[in-house]
Amino acid sequence: MTRAAERSQTTVGGTTVTYLPDGEGWMDASVIFPASAPDGWAPYAAFVDAAGRMPVSIGSFLIRTGGRVILVDLGLGVVDYEVPGVASFTAGRLVDSLAGEGLAPGDVDTVVFTHLHHDHVGWTSDVAPDPGFPEGAAVGGLVFPNARHLVAEAEWRYWADKGVFPGPDRRAVLEPLAGRIGFVGDGDEIAPGVRVLATPGHTPGHISLVVADPEGADPRRLIVLGDVMHCQVQVTESRWSFVWDFDPDQALRTREQVLEELQDPDTVLAGGHFADHVFGRVLPPAARRLWADGRLLG
Numbered sequence: 001m002t003r004a005a006e007r008s009q010t011t012v013g014g015t016t017v018t019y020l021p022d023g024e025g026w027m028d029a030s031v032i033f034p035a036s037a038p039d040g041w042a043p044y045a046a047f048v049d050a051a052g053r054m055p056v057s058i059g060s061f062l063i064r065t066g067g068r069v070i071l072v073d074l075g076l077g078v079v080d081y082e083v084p085g086v087a088s089f090t091a092g093r094l095v096d097s098l099a100g101e102g103l104a105p106g107d108v109d110t111v112v113f114t115h116l117h118h119d120h121v122g123w124t125s126d127v128a129p130d131p132g133f134p135e136g137a138a139v140g141g142l143v144f145p146n147a148r149h150l151v152a153e154a155e156w157r158y159w160a161d162k163g164v165f166p167g168p169d170r171r172a173v174l175e176p177l178a179g180r181i182g183f184v185g186d187g188d189e190i191a192p193g194v195r196v197l198a199t200p201g202h203t204p205g206h207i208s209l210v211v212a213d214p215e216g217a218d219p220r221r222l223i224v225l226g227d228v229m230h231c232q233v234q235v236t237e238s239r240w241s242f243v244w245d246f247d248p249d250q251a252l253r254t255r256e257q258v259l260e261e262l263q264d265p266d267t268v269l270a271g272g273h274f275a276d277h278v279f280g281r282v283l284p285p286a287a288r289r290l291w292a293d294g295r296l297l298g
């Protein structure tokens with residue numbers, strides 16, 4: 001049985017990429033992947049419990065290159081809540097996880113949001129965007145006061161007038177970021193060797209990050225997926241769309257494109273929701289897919 005991932009770290013040249021846990025989610029596996037019902041999980045029993053619930057990791061990736069300190073996504077914040085019939089979430093460890101790396105919130109120079117769903121923006125301000133967020137609660141400042149906060153413009157514009165679950169809470173996330181948020185797009189370099197890869201579909205302005213060795217000595221690269229995939233099973237079952245995908249057809253096209261990239265043996269994936277191991281590689285296509293493609297037959 002898999003579990004939400006603990007801290008882990010990998011390197012690309014002199015750049016380190018560290019998974020920092022914030023918490024975990026438990027999701028009804030056949031609800032979040034409607035195409036998997038009724039028995040699509042049978043070959044993947046290790047990923048679900050007896051009640052058909054799948055654990056997912058919730059956290060952030062810390063990228064350190066040169067003197068730069070970058071966080072990709074901000075988890076859930078200090079929350080404990082349930083979305084009836086879909087999922088439950090418990091979190092609140094991100095800043096402690098960061099302290100474990102010898103870093104305080106003020107040391108973070110850049111925050112990049114792959115997208116603005118609730119489980120990626122939790123530590124934006126000092127109030128976690130729990131759906132039960134009390135009406136009168138006062139929101140103070142940003143948790144990472146010295147950081148540039150970056151997102152794709154299409155993502156910001158889509159959510160800017162909404163502020164509803166599963167998107168970002170208006171008062172806890174959107175209002176504190178207004179006037180501070182910066183926009184990035186496909187190909188933009190955020191730090192030496194760290195570039196934006198547009199991966200729309202899960203949300204309108206979803207982005208991933210590609211981390212390469214700025215010195216060019218290490219041939220490997222790493223792709224921080226965001227929510228292009230939510231679990232390892234989607235590597236094989238790439239047609240399983242997530243229940244909250246904004247545009248499932250576009251999300252599928254994006255997933256297939258990224259999976260093609262990931263078949264490069266020098267490419268490591270970082271899947272923030274993957275249970276047990278957030279870092280890994282995609283092996284060459286399974287036999288049934290090779291048969292379909294005929295690539296090994298000629």
Ligand SMILES: [Zn+2]
Pocket residue numbers: 117119120227273
């Ligand atoms: Zn997510």
